Amino acid sequence: MNRRHTLRFLGMAAAAWLAGAPVPALVAAPALAADGGPVRVGEINSYTGLPAFTLPYRQGWQLAVEEINAAGGLPGGRALEVISRDDAGKPDDAVRAAGELLANERVDLLAGTYFSHVGLAVADFAARNRIPFVAAEPLTDAITWQKGNPYTFRLRPSTYMQAAMLAEEAAKLPATRWATVAPNYEYGQSAVKWFRALLKERRPDVEFVAEQWPAQGKLEAGPTVQALAAASPEAIFNVTFGADLAKFVREGEQRGLFRNRAVVSLLTGEPEYLEPLRDEAPEGWIVTGYPAEQIDTPEHRAFADAYRKRFGEWPKQGSVVGYTTFKAIAAAITKAGGTDPEAVTAALKGLELPSPFGPIVFRALDHQATMGAYVGRTAVRGGKPMMVDWRYAPGEAYLPPDDAVRAMRPVE
Template sequence: MVSRRNMLKLGAGCCTGVFLPNILHANTPTIKLGEINSYIPELEKVQTPYRHGWLLALEEINERGGIKGRKLEIISRNDEGDPDKATSLANFLVEKEGVNFLFGSVLSNIALALSKAANEMQIPFLATETRSDSITWEEGGKYTFSMRPNTYMVTKMLVNEAARLPVNRWACIAPDYEFGHTAVQHFKNNMNQVRPDIQWVHDEWAPLFKMDRNQLIKRMKDKNIEAIFNATFADDLQKLLNVNTQEKFFEGKSVVSLFSGEPEYIEAVSSPICDSWIVTGYPWQQIKTNAHMAFVKKYQSRFAESPTHSALSGYIALNAIAAAYQNSDDGTPDTLIKAMENLYFDSPLGTIRFRAQDRQSSMGTFVGKLAYFEGKSHMRDWYYADGADYWHGNSQVRLIRPQQ
């Protein structure tokens, strides 16, 4: 496994490129891709496996001979969670390193900055991990595509289950930035459509990775809350569960929690108090399709660790980019855009496609409940929610997305 020190070193700005040694002296020029992401300690459990995912895909693609005889080369940079730095890195990679495709970003503010830069430079950009709605809606552009289901889609997936809970008084806890606010807005809007009897008692906006857990719980204790929608993740989610050991805040409350069933975060919710939480996640051990089991076997063999959802996303994203180059006439930005607009490609989750209207992929996620046994939380009663079933309708997209 890669240590924190090595992971941060790999993601640092000094990293020049990642590709197979046997192409160093090849006569055929490589296809250069630029990868920009937030390789910061707070996101280590997300970003290390994500990087492993696209690295595994890179090695496989190049071992097969690359794309039309050309190997892929990835030049990776660490934006350190700073949108301005991400923009500067994008410009450097395109103007100085000669990349003609950008991908990456987990934080929505970074993704929006990269999207703006890519559209200004007229370079394709695939947002690989962000859940931002704006990136394909209000601030969508011709050159930007999004891989994972956006916030509207994943909250709507959860509402199908949350609406069945026999509770009325709800509170929301979310990080205080674009993703958190849109997650709460969409969850409330979708719940109100099917459960107009619900009362929204309280909202908590936690500064990202700077949550004051004691004050947060103190403000919520006397609100007679029956259910909670949670959109916090990573270190913030761990803090919430840690304070519960003292305050017993979650006892007797129904909880609906984004991403908490993903391997990156499930350790934080490995507690009896989290039993029966409704979550989105990735029960990789239980998915028995041939394509998925082949991915798991290759990933474990290569990195001596189990895959996470981020690893899967990195792997799928690079295969999407490779498929676009394969379907492109000449690999120029305009032909790559044309190839991406109606792209179909195979993945460990089956066939995934992009639709031209908003550049959103059909990649879905798994919805289920947490079950605590043998000292750990696991997902149970899960199913795969295909992203295409939760897309905004075409008429809605036309209303909210800028016309090209």
């Protein structure tokens, strides 16, 4: 009976989309002398799914785009224009958004994504549609290795790289009995896998005596802490983050889990994760992160000053990633002399550019950037959490040998 209503509604819906006016870009490009109009970059990220990380990231790329356009834009006086979309943390939404950006907005390049599975979905889309994609934040090793493709490049240091940085520090500890706690999905699993392998390589005498795999976002803090303590490890490797980390730290402190035990913890030094812990942040944990307020290199100072002037706050890890991603895109287009996808892809291979962390290069071998991270210890000073005794760990020093990478990456 109501087939007809169905069809009518479908028809109406279709009409609505067909008539859909083009959406104004989030960042309006200033009217530069346009040679063939602005360069359009489609940007997709989990703005509603993970705002705490993605909003600083957005401010970062906004700053980069403003700087690029204020300096006269790209070759030929073309402005850089970004059309941004939310993927709500879902890969299928991200692929749809990518389709829209490509078909309706005619973007020349894709960028962004936070979650690993979303990044992989967009990477696959990019390969199929032969459009360059600069994955900003996904950490999964697969995006540049096992599932790498010719059109996808990744900026942030991968799970492997961060685990390798920590394994190096962990090997210096006297501890031989280790326990691990990690969220039960690919990120947590591969972090633990690499950490174990790399630590064993340096220290054949260590053993892993307990492991906990809480569901992401659903850590049962009390029982988990108790179970770890029961195995009486000498040191703990932690991969939980966000709300789980806060619960873990609180219960762990109250139940004495961290007393006389070393803790090595992935990403915990990043301001996004460290700052919410306030004066309850753990002290003396060995972490990877970003001590924004303490880095005093000229390139970082320039970036941090501009960022603070523009947004009135210190940059976070995501800000650096967003900023550098779009600087890299601009550099690639300049190097390629245009927006031809093959030329831009070729330009991204081996692209060298300055970043707030110092010079980096997108390796031609696996499209992984050599951006590193800071390794140090956590501390609380004047009621504020921060990193101390830190050093910069350059990304290129924490990647496997080229042959091993080639073996993992599909043949192009």
